[in-house]
Amino acid sequence: MNTNQKENNIEIIKDVLRQYLQDKGFRNTPERYTILEEIYQLEHHFNVDDLYLMMIQKKYHVSKATIYNTIEIFLDAGLIRKHQFSEKISSSASYEKSYFDKQHDHLVIYKKDSDKEIEEIIEFCDPRIQGIKEAIENAFGVQIDSHSLYFYGTRKN
């Protein structure tokens, strides 16, 4: 993807946000667009602190409260996804931009003999999960809106 396409994509994304804010009757604050831009420049997962520090470095004036608030909005708008990679409950949530990606799941690879230190996170997409989803919907009479699937393992030597 070249630079022009990226710039173009950012505009699309901003339009999505603009539309969403309008539909919900929320305000068009500059902070929301700035945070969105930052997120869509990231290629990998990030957490709130990463994002906050990045923005401080770039001399943007945003508070963590606003980042948390904004992230809620982006989640609801479908612009980002939330993950909890570490099994440690007190570790922070991770996020990733989601608008241009298809839904995918994650393989968490731990370092060997390291008590759950994460070595790498690989994304994958197996269509069979759709079959399971439909089976569950039928079996229990529910409408499934989302799922999360994580595999945890270590590298074979």
Next chain:
Amino acid sequence: MNTNQKENNIEIIKDVLRQYLQDKGFRNTPERYTILEEIYQLEHHFNVDDLYLMMIQKKYHVSKATIYNTIEIFLDAGLIRKHQFSEKISSSASYEKSYFDKQHDHLVIYKKDSDKEIEEIIEFCDPRIQGIKEAIENAFGVQIDSHSLYFYGTRKN
């Protein structure tokens, strides 16, 4: 399952713990067995606070620190499993006894229009997940030790 079988099961479980503690060179403290008994009397998911309050009510003298410590041991011994049902990161972890169960996954049903208030948690077991697991193992050259799969949805009306 009748009462005799249950009592029998508890003895089996205690033996598993005894063996585990011995193998690891950990001590046979009464607290560990008491907490194990309490957990294995529970039919549903529980969190640390539930367990702590239950034990206080029954006049056992255990601290939360010990419960947290003990739960780590039980997890490692495979006697319990850990879950994070709520997508809210700051909500507590849930646990369940695991020794006699087969691995299963969870369907989290939210109350309609309730911003993620949980109505019910249903367990299911779809063998297709094994196929996905094996595909991932082969595709990425990893050994998968565990997985977690959650579906999130609402009841159909």
Next chain:
DNA sequence: ATGGATGCAAACTGTTTGCACTACT
């Protein structure tokens, strides 16, 4: 007797909240 395990309380961390101020609409 020795040091692993416990109880207690204080510390910690990620997230949430209250409040005064700002700036969209």
Next chain:
DNA sequence: AGTAGTGCAAACAGTTTGCATCCAT
């Protein structure tokens, strides 16, 4: 002008940690 949204700091909740004491080995 009115109020949603912001920044800041304090509060919060679940979990972890430090330390004195206890007890399994």
